[in-house]
Amino acid sequence: xxxxxxxxxxxxxxxxxxxxxxxxxxxxxDAMYWYRQDPGQGLRLIYYSxxxxxxxxxxxxxxxxxxxxxxxxxxxxxxxxxKNPTAFYLCASSTRGQVRRTEAFFGQGTRLTVV
Amino acid sequence: xxxxxxxxxxxxxxxxxxxxxxxxxxxATNDYITWYQQFPSQGPRxxxxxxxxxxxxxxxxxxxxxxxxxxxxxxxxxxxxxxAVYYCLVGADDMRFGAGTRLTVKx
Numbered sequence: 001x002x003x004x005x006x007x008x009x010x011x012x013x014x015x016x017x018x019x020x021x022x023x024x025x026x027x028x029x030d031a032m033y034w035y036r037q038d039p040g041q042g043l044r045l046i047y048y049s050x051x052x053x054x055x056x057x058x059x060x061x062x063x064x065x066x067x068x069x070x071x072x073x074x075x076x077x078x079x080x081x082x083k084n085p086t087a088f089y090l091c092a093s094s095t096r097g098q099v100r101r102t103e104a105f106f107g108q109g110t111r112l113t114v115v
Numbered sequence: 116x117x118x119x120x121x122x123x124x125x126x127x128x129x130x131x132x133x134x135x136x137x138x139x140x141x142x143a144t145n146d147y148i149t150w151y152q153q154f155p156s157q158g159p160r161x162x163x164x165x166x167x168x169x170x171x172x173x174x175x176x177x178x179x180x181x182x183x184x185x186x187x188x189x190x191x192x193x194x195x196x197x198x199a200v201y202y203c204l205v206g207a208d209d210m211r212f213g214a215g216t217r218l219t220v221k222x
Contacts, residue, residue, distance in 0.1 A: 031210075033210050035212070041214070042200075042202070042212055042213060042214040042215050043159070043202075043212040045209065045210065045211050045212075048209060048210060056209070058209070058211070059211070088156065090158050090159075092158070092210065094210065102147070102149065102206075102210070103149065103161045103164065104149075104151075104159075104161070104210060105161075106157075106158025106159055106160065107158055108157065108158060109156065109157065109158055111156075
């Protein structure tokens, strides 16, 4: 089955540690995205990538880093510089085209808790 | 920055029709309008997409006026399971979501 997979579902991190969230898709989508969602809030864009080996900062990129070495994978690293990393993280992928008509597919999310 | 404006919240009762309007004054010529639904602790899922006039599928209708500066998602005969957050998205390059509309369906 095609889809987008995030792992792990729950993650605990000690303060001062970096942690990497995995996002893999087998939909052959060019574009991938990372979002952060806090309780009762909307999705905030962290980073996005529209093609392999290229990515752009979103609205809240500070304290996060990404890589896009393969089309299928877009891992997100939450660094120790992120002051309040406890949140729900969502990854998405979509097709690209000249007409801005996109249906995005989301993973099930990773809930990160700093302990 | 988000390019859309929606009501923060709406309440309804089971069996009623719900209409959620999204404003997008700066929509570009080649932008489509897409609506997503999100349940707690899940990723959003696609509901419906359109460019102009009216689009209907098995779960919703989307009405887009000629000037395309707004759109209305219509959910017929809502049930308790339609309680969710609904997001309107215009274009797609950077996939920036707004705050969405929190719909609460009451018995």
